[in-house]
Amino acid sequence: MFTVRRMGVDTHKESVAFLDDDDLLCRCLGLHPMDRVEISASSRKLLAVLNAVEGTLVPRGTLGLSNYAFANLGLPEGADVELRPTEPPASMDLLRAKITGKRLSQDDFRNIVGDIAEGRYSRIELTAFVVAATINSLDDDEVYALTRAMVENGEQLHFDNPIVADKHSIGGIPGNRTTPIVASIVAAAGLLIPKTSSRAVTSPAGTADTMEVLMNVELPIERSYEIVKKENGCLIWGGALNLARADDLIIRIEHPLNIDSESLMISSILAKKKAAGSTHIVLDIPVGPGSKAPTRKKADRLKTRFEEIGRRLGLKIRVLLTDGSQPIGHGVGPVLEAQDVLKVLRNEPDAPTDLREKSLYLAGELLELTGKVGSGHGRQRAQALLQSGQAYEKFERIRNLQGRRELPEPGQDTQEILAEKSGSVKAIHNEVIARVARLAGAPRDPGAGVYIFKHIGDPVKLDEPLFRVHAQSEQPLGFALKFLEEHRDAIEVG
Amino acid sequence: MFTVRRMGVDTHKESVAFLDDDDLLCRCLGLHPMDRVEISASSRKLLAVLNAVEGTLVPRGTLGLSNYAFANLGLPEGADVELRPTEPPASMDLLRAKITGKRLSQDDFRNIVGDIAEGRYSRIELTAFVVAATINSLDDDEVYALTRAMVENGEQLHFDNPIVADKHSIGGIPGNRTTPIVASIVAAAGLLIPKTSSRAVTSPAGTADTMEVLMNVELPIERSYEIVKKENGCLIWGGALNLARADDLIIRIEHPLNIDSESLMISSILAKKKAAGSTHIVLDIPVGPGSKAPTRKKADRLKTRFEEIGRRLGLKIRVLLTDGSQPIGHGVGPVLEAQDVLKVLRNEPDAPTDLREKSLYLAGELLELTGKVGSGHGRQRAQALLQSGQAYEKFERIRNLQGRRELPEPGQDTQEILAEKSGSVKAIHNEVIARVARLAGAPRDPGAGVYIFKHIGDPVKLDEPLFRVHAQSEQPLGFALKFLEEHRDAIEVG
Numbered sequence: 001m002f003t004v005r006r007m008g009v010d011t012h013k014e015s016v017a018f019l020d021d022d023d024l025l026c027r028c029l030g031l032h033p034m035d036r037v038e039i040s041a042s043s044r045k046l047l048a049v050l051n052a053v054e055g056t057l058v059p060r061g062t063l064g065l066s067n068y069a070f071a072n073l074g075l076p077e078g079a080d081v082e083l084r085p086t087e088p089p090a091s092m093d094l095l096r097a098k099i100t101g102k103r104l105s106q107d108d109f110r111n112i113v114g115d116i117a118e119g120r121y122s123r124i125e126l127t128a129f130v131v132a133a134t135i136n137s138l139d140d141d142e143v144y145a146l147t148r149a150m151v152e153n154g155e156q157l158h159f160d161n162p163i164v165a166d167k168h169s170i171g172g173i174p175g176n177r178t179t180p181i182v183a184s185i186v187a188a189a190g191l192l193i194p195k196t197s198s199r200a201v202t203s204p205a206g207t208a209d210t211m212e213v214l215m216n217v218e219l220p221i222e223r224s225y226e227i228v229k230k231e232n233g234c235l236i237w238g239g240a241l242n243l244a245r246a247d248d249l250i251i252r253i254e255h256p257l258n259i260d261s262e263s264l265m266i267s268s269i270l271a272k273k274k275a276a277g278s279t280h281i282v283l284d285i286p287v288g289p290g291s292k293a294p295t296r297k298k299a300d301r302l303k304t305r306f307e308e309i310g311r312r313l314g315l316k317i318r319v320l321l322t323d324g325s326q327p328i329g330h331g332v333g334p335v336l337e338a339q340d341v342l343k344v345l346r347n348e349p350d351a352p353t354d355l356r357e358k359s360l361y362l363a364g365e366l367l368e369l370t371g372k373v374g375s376g377h378g379r380q381r382a383q384a385l386l387q388s389g390q391a392y393e394k395f396e397r398i399r400n401l402q403g404r405r406e407l408p409e410p411g412q413d414t415q416e417i418l419a420e421k422s423g424s425v426k427a428i429h430n431e432v433i434a435r436v437a438r439l440a441g442a443p444r445d446p447g448a449g450v451y452i453f454k455h456i457g458d459p460v461k462l463d464e465p466l467f468r469v470h471a472q473s474e475q476p477l478g479f480a481l482k483f484l485e486e487h488r489d490a491i492e493v494g
Numbered sequence: 495m496f497t498v499r500r501m502g503v504d505t506h507k508e509s510v511a512f513l514d515d516d517d518l519l520c521r522c523l524g525l526h527p528m529d530r531v532e533i534s535a536s537s538r539k540l541l542a543v544l545n546a547v548e549g550t551l552v553p554r555g556t557l558g559l560s561n562y563a564f565a566n567l568g569l570p571e572g573a574d575v576e577l578r579p580t581e582p583p584a585s586m587d588l589l590r591a592k593i594t595g596k597r598l599s600q601d602d603f604r605n606i607v608g609d610i611a612e613g614r615y616s617r618i619e620l621t622a623f624v625v626a627a628t629i630n631s632l633d634d635d636e637v638y639a640l641t642r643a644m645v646e647n648g649e650q651l652h653f654d655n656p657i658v659a660d661k662h663s664i665g666g667i668p669g670n671r672t673t674p675i676v677a678s679i680v681a682a683a684g685l686l687i688p689k690t691s692s693r694a695v696t697s698p699a700g701t702a703d704t705m706e707v708l709m710n711v712e713l714p715i716e717r718s719y720e721i722v723k724k725e726n727g728c729l730i731w732g733g734a735l736n737l738a739r740a741d742d743l744i745i746r747i748e749h750p751l752n753i754d755s756e757s758l759m760i761s762s763i764l765a766k767k768k769a770a771g772s773t774h775i776v777l778d779i780p781v782g783p784g785s786k787a788p789t790r791k792k793a794d795r796l797k798t799r800f801e802e803i804g805r806r807l808g809l810k811i812r813v814l815l816t817d818g819s820q821p822i823g824h825g826v827g828p829v830l831e832a833q834d835v836l837k838v839l840r841n842e843p844d845a846p847t848d849l850r851e852k853s854l855y856l857a858g859e860l861l862e863l864t865g866k867v868g869s870g871h872g873r874q875r876a877q878a879l880l881q882s883g884q885a886y887e888k889f890e891r892i893r894n895l896q897g898r899r900e901l902p903e904p905g906q907d908t909q910e911i912l913a914e915k916s917g918s919v920k921a922i923h924n925e926v927i928a929r930v931a932r933l934a935g936a937p938r939d940p941g942a943g944v945y946i947f948k949h950i951g952d953p954v955k956l957d958e959p960l961f962r963v964h965a966q967s968e969q970p971l972g973f974a975l976k977f978l979e980e981h982r983d984a985i986e987v988g
Contacts, residue, residue, distance in 0.1 A: 007547075007551060008547050008548035008549035008551055009512065009545055009546075009547050009551070010515070010527050010545060010546040010547070010548075011545060012527060012528045012545075018503065021504070024938075031938075032932075032938050033504050033506060034506045034746075034750070036750075051503055051504060051505060051506075052503075052504040053501075053502050053503050053504070054502035054504075054561075055502035057501060057502055057503070057551070067548075084973055085933055085973055088750070088752075092751075092752070096751075096752070096753060099625065099628060099629055099753055101629075122750065123617055123618060123621075124617060124621045124747055124750055124751060125750075125751065127617075127618045127621035127622055127625070128621055128625045128751055128753075131593065131621070131622045131625040131626060131629075132625060132629065134593060135593055135595075135625075135626065135629045135630060136629060252528075253618055256528070256530075256582070256616065256618055256619075257586075257590075257618060257619065257622050258582075258586070258590065259590060259593055259622075438526075439579055444518075444525075444526050479578055479579055
């Protein structure tokens, strides 16, 4: 019998149990460090990986739990639990079959996804799944089966409406913050668009991070339903809603490895859309070096697969291939992106035209896909809703209902990066810009990021600023600038 | 600037840095939980994964380190260090190339193995390497390159002798403890056999665990050299010698996944032999269900590959396919196995004949391979050395020089498992026996394990004992018995 204690350690969603080394030895539990253990008390059960601890960190008789394990167990501190060695989750046999190249069935994926969603996979096992699915890539039947399993394993939102609009961009392009603009236009047009967005994993900002500087994005689901009922839309963080629970865990493995599994990406995106109750989706695939679709060929294949799997899931999907060669707008990082978004919504004269144009294009396509306007009239309608201020009004209503926040200042520790010669901008390296913004502190320091002055094709004079790095203090600014010393061609002038 | 503290947490060879969450936020380091960080002070540098901690566990201004990270950093507690975000190790690009199916060069493997050996890979990255090497299996050139890189990356032992004998069994067969007997015979014959063995990772005992109940196996390398000079042999734990440092880290991923990469197994074994200075090696491949070579076909392929890669490394290897259908001897677990070994060495009448015969076979082959005796005379010579007591005398001398320990009693909490019908033993499930011994506490409780009464073909009467489970206390005995309830056919009577 052990007493549970929350250790306060954020192991990023791995269930870890900390046990005093002497307890391990002297209690003759027969347990070994790194063993899989089952922690149980009355009706609660949890699988965790055992870490042995020396010294006074975990008192004898206490079982320390990582934050994720503690939350999953759902017992108060001080509760008594039993501890016993246990076998790896049953679906590990299926995972091993996938490693040897076997195709998996709907039931197989249900078992795997169930174990992942319940936190039964260790980080090693989860990584093995991700890498196996990347190398022995899944066919359409398997992606469909995986997606369904992910949808089933978590909450699902329901709206009393035959059309629930949605849009998604598949990432990799800094500053590509069209979502709040598209959602405001589409909601202003009278369509239902309950937008759930994600936070950054390794990027300088997710849509939820950017929205969070303008409004509260962590709402109870009941409150979100109310707001959607009133305003046709919302702009909330999807992470708290437990949609497609396994997906978040899988993403946390993919990102640090920086590997792109086409199959896992498709199922991740479609599972979250399906679980969020969406019916009509415009999907933005930026094409270009440094994006998820570096070549046209890869983009075309993605398009075909998204459409096919989407069709099987009963989703109407329109896939749009867009220019992914450079960042969109001026700002990269939560506050700087939010500035751009507000300028577009307010029709300010210095609003970034690329962000405005792309948002109008996506919104227009979504209006057409849902049948709200006839074919060929979408962009025009979108533009009207934006220019008239209706979209901004919609945005402000949603912002007020969710809990308004005033836009903070960008980080005040700044450094401009100047052109080392005259000419024009030949290329912008998305991944370098993203990394610089991240090193400068984004999104954890919301004012941190990069402000881009020049885009591809712009003329540049010697010593003219190409971009500015913003940080909230000196040290991260130094980290970002040090990285830039080794990557002097973030914006290439030729 | 942070002050280093050893947290006492055994993360099983992952470098983890624990930092107070408020420090992360308020110091504006621009760091995020799970970021890769570089910890540095004057000439010392270390890569670690950042875990954010709430509460009082890690005081502000302190950087907690896992045991592995603390040892790798090599600074005293209280030392001041700098912290900065850093990129993943450079060889991650090569690993991603392997994931996409590319062949890797000698230099590529040098880079990967170097980063692994220096502890620069996170557990996620290490798992990705293992799974990628398992799925996109390495060809002979790659295995050779990986093996060489592993040998170069760690200590290498050198003996002033053209012949350094060695033997290895590729595992999976409980109780297969021939090593101390073979080494004693071969050393008694006048050959050099400086035996380095491993501890169990997920099995109930490694040779080093079993030897440890009879003698000290953790010797400084200088002392081992002295003993080998005096007695031609030693029986030490190789883990402290830093041979092929990357191997230990790779094994810790493979075992919990329970996946067998042929390529990784070959390079793991041969790298350790080569680094240990061995020149002539007898390699025992048990063939049978539950072993690493379940089929004759797989065993033959392994044999061919071991011989080919061994040849390239300049090793003389004789591969022997043996019966892997059931455990060898009576005992499984350190103390119970040591009993068997002593009985064979002492020529006691109730010594297990299978262990004795297999040891004589392997020792005989090794005597022939090294040219110590002519072809066809090895077994005879081995038998003479065993029967005359010379092998036992050699064992005892080594035992005394290394630091003699007296054999403890087996665990006193026991349960006999009885036959549920009469007949004869049809099959024994190695993996069930191994798991039961492990659940009973082996090897951490050295007296824990399984004592086998009946082997395949033995006649059995109803209610006659098939095997006995030993534990050092009640609870692990219960764990083992519970597992047996779900695996009633550990020893199948038909």
